[in-house]
Amino acid sequence: MKNILFISIEESLFIIFIAILIFGPKNIPGIARGLGDGIRFLKKAKRKIKDEIEW
Known part of the structure; x- marks a missing residue:
């Protein structure tokens, strides 16, 4: 499982709590x-900005 923003699963659960x-x-x-x-x-x-620049 990939960690979000380089934080552990425990830290993610704590933030959700x-x-x-x-x-x-x-x-x-x-x-x-x-x-x-x-x-x-x-x-x-x-x-949209990227498309306008490349056009």
């Missing part, structure tokens, strides 16, 4: 969805 304590289990899916949308937007913008 802290996030659940801070935001609550009901808000986590919405936050994750928002992060996914943001990452998707940035990838799309990067692709």
Whole structure:
């Protein structure tokens, strides 16, 4: 299994646990969805800029 951001599985689980304590289990899916949308937007913008430069 690949480590995310060069941290161990235990550290990842600890971060997830802290996030659940801070935001609550009901808000986590919405936050994750928002992060996914943001990452998707940035990838799309990067692709558009790259295409314009190569054109």
